[in-house]
Amino acid sequence: MTIAAELKVAASPSSNPSAHRVLEDRLTRLYGVGAPKLLARVDRALAQAAQARPEPLRALDAARQSDPHWISRSGETVYTFYVDRFAGDLQGLIDHLDYLQGLGVRWLHPLPLLKAREGESDGGFAVQDYGAVEPALGDMATLERLAAELRARDMGLLLDVVCNHTAREHDWAVKARAGDPHFRAYYRLVTDASEVTRWEEDLVDVFPDTAPGNFTYDADLKAWVWTTFYPFQWDLDYSNPDVFLEMLDILLHLANKGVQGFRLDSAPFLWKRAGTNSRNQPETYAIVEAFRAALEIAAPSVLLLAEAIESLDDVLPFFGVSSAACSLAYNNGVMTALWAALADQDVGIVNRMLGAAAQRPDHGAWLNYVRCHDDLIWNALAQYVSADDLQRWSRFYDGGGFSDGRRFQTAPGGVPSTNGMAAALVGIGKPGVDQTLARSRLSLLYGVIHALDGWPLIYMGDELAMGNDVAFLDDPARAKEGRWLHRPDMDWALAASAEAGGTGSEVLDTIRLYGRAAQALNAAGVAGRAIPIHLSAGVLGFERRGGQPFLCLANFTEEAQTVTLLAPYDAPGRDRLTGRDIPSGPLTLAPYELIWWSVVG
Structure with missing residues (x-):
């Protein structure tokens, strides 16, 4: 067979018949009699994208296809940030990769960096041109260079694609x-x-x-x-097949530039239906499954992340209803529950959410996080707790208790969300709050998300315990958008101090430790879902089932707590974070103490 013939076979959509069958089925569901014509156009686009795929990306495709469980590895740490606020531009980001790699980061998730409309752009989520980088940040060539540099470091690039809407200037x-x-x-x-x-x-x-x-x-x-x-x-109107093809072309184009994953922004809103709230419709899930099937044909190493901050029942189908869809989804329910547990010093809601999150399919993984660029949405827990609980937590984090957060808008009848950096929400820097306990709260949250099954996410500045950016109120372009409270500029002077062992080093060193410890779980044979173990009201316990015994213990209270462990965790063990031996018998945890129990040896 000639080289040209080999390329033709490799590029043929029929080279992955199972994915092609899924693609054909989903397009038929969505577009009915128009599906055959659309499928022919999609096949041509896939063949062209596959033929144009650079060799290094083909090699990455082959490597990940040979290891179908790679998505389930522990310690695939993600770092999320706005490029301009972190490093000025893409070249500045490349210059700071040593810092990120030293933090244990495996994936970079810059928030929207494609060309947005001028002026107010919802933080870059109003895209004017999907084929160009925001000029102030660089150009597509620099983006490709960043992607190549990341691959050389065994790291990956997750890019925001705003798939629900465009800017009116598009x-x-x-x-x-x-x-x-x-x-x-x-x-x-x-x-x-x-x-x-x-x-x-x-x-x-x-x-x-x-x-x-x-x-x-x-x-x-x-x-x-x-x-x-x-x-x-x-x-956008996804009932129009041209829109589906346009967005697929965008994904294929960027995938061939070296992007290894896409965060599908506002995914729940893709399909509209009269008489409903037009969120999380069955066709929405079919669209995402069709995107996934298409990528399996032309760029199989590329993953999809569902940006679906919804109830768990609406999030789980983004992993796929009858076939694989997104590889990752935000573990929003558990994240919100962790904050609720800190406020109440009671882990009951976390246990409930962990049990629910364990329903994820084997081919998917949670993206576990403490904070992100958006607000903390209490309404996401509405199906699990009372309205009084939601209101209490909302009030607590609106500057109450140890928190220095601020309320955010909500729909009539809803519960106000919360804005603020993680450090501010745990009380770091707030007068009258015990700062040792505040730092322990932040470390506890990050220690828990690194121990869970899935990928841990670090929000820019949390590794340095950076606080709220109240200066946004002085900027007319940002003052009306309360979420800028937790979108500060990176404090590189503080980072230098922390790296030198000065101010900020305590939290930085702790999060670096978590990253190393999470990656070490793979070689230790720790795997499987996080399953809650009910120990006491104030102590969170969950085991990882699927490999060597592993138990995470987290005291969510300001008082020492004693718990009695059951088999197999009642035997002598070792804390994977500190290396200290843990004797059998009742175990006492200091305020906000975290232990990663594993077998000795």
């Missing part, structure tokens, strides 16, 4: 406003005001204070355009 929207019927069909448009009213009856406002309503009238369109988030972010 070329598609510009052509739609100019009257082009082809591109008008890319967006959800309504020409009758009474129809808008009917839709709104079932919809929930995402930003009721700063952007109420879900539609915006546009004089050029002579119609209301669906705008779930802000008026300048126009929702």
